[in-house]
Amino acid sequence: MALTAVAVDACPYSSALQLPAFSAKTRLLVIAPHPDDETIANGVLIQRVRAAGGEVKLVLLTAGENNPWPQRWLERRLSIGATDRLRWGQRRHIELGQALRQLDVPLAALQTLGWPDMGVTDVLLRSPARAVEELAAGIRAFCPDIVAMPSIDDRHPDHGSAYVLTQLALAQLSDAPLQLTYLIHGRDGQECLVDVTATPEQAATKLRALEAHRSQMALSGSRMRRLAGRVERYAPVLPALLMSRDVLPWQPAAWLRPLLRLSVVDSSTAQTWPWSQAPLQRDGGGRYRLELPDAAAAGPRFARLACSLPSLWIFDRWGWHEL
Ligand SMILES: [Zn+2]
Incomplete structure (x- = not known):
């Protein structure tokens, strides 16, 4: 073949x-x-x-x-x-x-x-x-x-x-x-x-x-x-x-952050926050780490970053990240 x-x-x-x-x-x-x-x-x-x-x-x-x-x-x-x-x-x-x-x-x-x-x-x-x-x-x-x-x-x-x-x-x-x-x-x-x-x-x-x-x-x-x-x-x-990757790949500029929404989904629940209210910690390298209370839960979990403004551009700028 x-x-x-x-x-x-x-x-x-x-x-x-x-x-x-x-x-x-x-x-x-x-x-x-x-x-x-x-x-x-x-x-x-x-x-x-x-x-x-x-x-x-x-x-x-x-x-x-x-x-x-x-x-x-x-x-x-x-x-x-x-x-x-x-x-x-x-x-x-x-x-x-x-x-x-x-x-x-x-x-x-x-x-x-x-x-x-x-x-x-x-x-x-x-x-x-x-x-x-x-x-x-x-x-x-x-x-x-x-x-x-x-x-x-x-x-x-x-x-x-x-x-x-x-x-x-x-x-x-x-x-x-x-x-x-x-x-x-x-x-x-x-x-x-x-x-x-x-x-x-x-x-x-x-x-x-x-x-x-x-x-x-x-x-x-x-x-x-x-x-x-x-x-x-x-x-x-x-x-x-598929190792644990709770460090997010995104570091959005400060002026963008008020427009952003972060979602986390697993097989039964989905949560969405404005960026400023998302459970994030910043590490010494400036990277954002998700701090979810039930982070040890079994099963795959994904995060998504999106802009809350309506847009004519249909494609995702950030998309999904596997946690
Ligand atoms: Zn298609």
């Missing part, structure tokens, strides 16, 4: 950078925040698993309905209301079905959670226990041995939060599957990466699946082709790397 480990020198776990040989027993679960993520980031991995006779399930978090500019363009309308978004989500669902057919994944393998597009972070922060259980139930029902999920470094808020949700959901399971993260928006900060290369036929099939997402190709075809044309590259989630 053409699975190549890269950046081995920087990675202390180079021996872990081997994907298992796929077979009829392989069960790949792909977590996708929006229709098209499955193809852009996983179209070759999915084909390889299917070619070996393995099963693929896709859990789709949102319908991708909050997508106003392509909708304005294709539907020739300026104002977009709730009914219009619903219709757009249905359109994207049909396109996703066509893309999955290209990738040899039956529609029955698709589970949709119907969370709001651009609202996955809200779902997580408002009702973490319910969201985590909903996702965990979908994972449990399929018993995957590989889970592909967005990277924590992805700057699209739905993607970064999808990583956090998936980690919290996986922590509910007794057996952890192999976990791979994929990055679409932003720069990958991971040092351990695995490439899944495509044969010419797989690359052509992936392109046909991409073209099925016509609503997205209409305005952004070249960007979509560029993203999908990259080699599929995954960072394995390595348990040994």
